Amino acid sequence: MEPSDRRYTKEHEWVKVEGDRGTVGITDFAQKQLGDVVFLELPEVGKKVKAHERFGTVESVKAVSDLFSPVGGEVVEVNSALVAKPEAVNADPYGAGWMIRLKLDPGGPSDLMDAGQYTDFVAKEAK
């Protein structure tokens, strides 16, 4: 079961909303699919992203995967420690593996899954 304090996308990102801020990362399922993460490309502070828009790239030894923001907003913080030590995406995807923090656009997320729905979604995707 995924943490219930956040919401999920079909592209396997999560967002944890606190007030008008949203913290974004990728799920445990995503990091397992990728394998050892060795490279991250994250946006600069100040960049505006739309919901479901690409905001960066995560690379494992074998694979490249685009990162899509579950929500729209302006990037107010980037996890630069993670860029230096990308293996934290594998070790702690819901904690130290967070990627960006956004000041959310008004309205907030609407079409995202809760933890239970996401767990079911992953179970189906994994066959």
Next chain:
Amino acid sequence: METAVGTLRKTPLNPVHRELGAKMVAFGGWEMPVEYSGLITEHMAVRGAAGLFDVSHMGELEVEGPGALGFLQRVTSNNVAKLEDGQAQYSALTLPNGAPADDVIVYRRGPERFLLVVNAANIEKDLRRLEDQSRGQCEVKNRSDDYALIALQGPKAQPILQGLTALDLSGIRYYHFAEGEVAGHPATVSRTGYTGEDGFEILVVPDRAADLWRKLLEAGKEAGLVPAGLGARDTLRLEAKMCLYGNDMDETTTLVEAGLGWIVSLEAAKGDFVGRRVLEAQKKEGAPRKLVGFEMVDRGIARHGYPVYLGDEPAGSVTSGSYAPFLQKNIGLCYLPAPKTAVGTTFHVDIRGRRVAARIVPTPFYKRPQ
């Protein structure tokens, strides 16, 4: 992200990989383990202790008969006459343009008995080609389904294997092999590999493979032996600058361009062979382009197929590229025009629309401590 695994061929070790929780992927028409505990863990285990690889997808072609030696001399690049019984040789099946139809290991089992270990994706192509070329001078048989192949690689490979066999492994030199029993199973043990480490490749009949695999893993447990997948195999071979057929060389790149001039024999005993004219000229006068090793100067991982630029001029593409787990650098291989191949030369790799600087470095990137 996952590759569909519908009608893929399976090695005799397939159930064992699943039992071990391996992540399986499609590779050259086969369902193969790409990783077990994690690519980097497996890579480092092979550099520091040992790793066990299922490479049963590789093909085995038997070339036998009174005409076998003469035939192989004409269709491969290396000098087969140099082999003694129990010796193996890295070589290539050549095309008239000097390019490899495949890269192979030739094993001499007897004066008229040779075994070629070939790439999985090329088995049918090689077989057809050799049958066409041989016209009955010798017998060419596809024995790929009759063998499983297990590679035990790493500095601890010899002590681990020695515990399971009466063969004196210290007597088997690099690129030599011996027949004997391993863990009670009849096997051919050769000191070869594709990782840049010392190690062995063990041929057994398919129904012995699972038991042999389990006994090897058990015997090597304390020494740090882990099962390793194709993912680590690829990063290990890249660090050691061993070419991958279909990526770093193919039917359009000559052996000299690929840096494999050392498997092209111009000795008198070799005589004429397919592609000799081109290869001889290139060995003497140099090839127009060369495969070089590079590391990324700026942040980014170059990968297979990414475009390469010398200044603003397109200059081909990356043939292999990856994060190198032991070196902790982003490295790769690409072809550049010969005048631009000096170590230290800087060029750019287009990483998904961004031009990132790379620099030619000496290869192999990794050389094991002697």
